[in-house]
Amino acid sequence: MIRFTDFLPVPDPSRTKVKFNMRAGAGGADAWDLLLADDPEEWLDMNRHRERRNQSNNMGQAEYLLSFAQYYPYGPQYFIFGGFFKVAAQVPPVFGGPGYELILLPQHSSYVKRLIIKLAQPIGRNIYLRLYDGLQASTLNPEIYELAPDTKLGTFSGYQNVRLTHRELQRIIANDEPSWKEALSSVKGVYVITDLSNGQLYLGSASSEANGLWQRWASYAHLRDLTGHNKELERLKEDLGDAHIIDNFQYSILEIFDPKTRDGTILQRESFWKKALDTRHHGMNRN
CATH class of the missing domain: 3.40.1440.10 (GIY-YIG endonuclease)
Structure with missing residues (x-):
């Protein structure tokens, strides 16, 4: 087993979050389909959490984000890498919407749409955003499953x-x-x-x-x-x-x-x- 944290080190584990994207809301598009879409803004938008209450969302003061899309061709426990991002707070603060920008960083960029991880158990919608620090020791216990030689293209879509x-x-x-x-x-x-x-x-x-x-x-x-x-x-x-x-x-x-x-x-x-x-x-x- 190749450990997730050994393969994907980050500059500041205590201020890095990991997002496991599945679907864009009830009846929405699958995360993998948005990652594959021609418009990268659709994928970025999926990774921006909107605070519905009257306050600004800054991703809990996180500085970095590792983003993944559920890779449904393999099953619910598999996720494919969608990028490593810098979390930049919006100034002035945004209320009722995403309070930060995501800036794609070069670190790990060669793994985008190629690296697939496997979780020890299926993930629930209430735990789709996790702290990097402690993730390896959690019940999810992610491991590196596959590094494809080329960009994955998804399953045949008709x-x-x-x-x-x-x-x-x-x-x-x-x-x-x-x-x-x-x-x-x-x-x-x-x-x-x-x-x-x-x-x-x-x-x-x-x-x-x-x-x-x-x-x-x-x-x-x-x-x-x-x-x-x-x-x-x-x-x-x-x-x-x-x-x-x-x-x-x-x-x-x-x-x-x-x-x-x-x-x-x-x-x-x-x-x-x-x-x-x-x-x-x-x-x-x-x-």
Whole structure:
């Protein structure tokens, strides 16, 4: 067992708090989803406690905060690291709202969205904010469970929500992310690749691949290929280099099909989308 306090030392244990975020109120978003969100303000906002009484909240005079999000793919006792913050009091004091700002510090920053800890028991909502000093000896007794080689991307969130950068696609394929592999392997489909530098689209399909979209997208994720052997994408790669694809390509799904669907049906739908989005004349498709 690697102890929490041995792995995550802090400058002042007696003035550091640890927050175990779970959900943003009744019916609110899960903490892990907010940590993953494009807008970092959503995650910061979750970590700011609002005092409902007529007084200012200063996090009990804490000077630092270690923040975690419940990592629900593993279970209720697992939390993923969301950052180490300096707690800066608001001047003048704020009443009825957060009385402090959170300033992200560089210490432990390489562990954000990678480090997962495990608590000895599930945590209740009434003890989600704890003092660092004494936490290791408490009934929670946190331990280091996993340090992932790359940023965790979360579980598969639905075919209609797929919007992956090339680097995210690389990590999913390279790490055989279980929920993504299961979802993408179980369907055929029509997909779109967007060049974010200019808005051009490429329409493609996974119709005959044994492992569906997973197999097709794995060919794009391979750093020795990047193009899935598509001639137009290969020309773009030759002209602009590998970095252009890695830095600018985004992958989404337009339609999914049962694996038993005839190849011809899927190819017809691919042709429809090429016409609908005019990708032969104003995109990257040439057939």
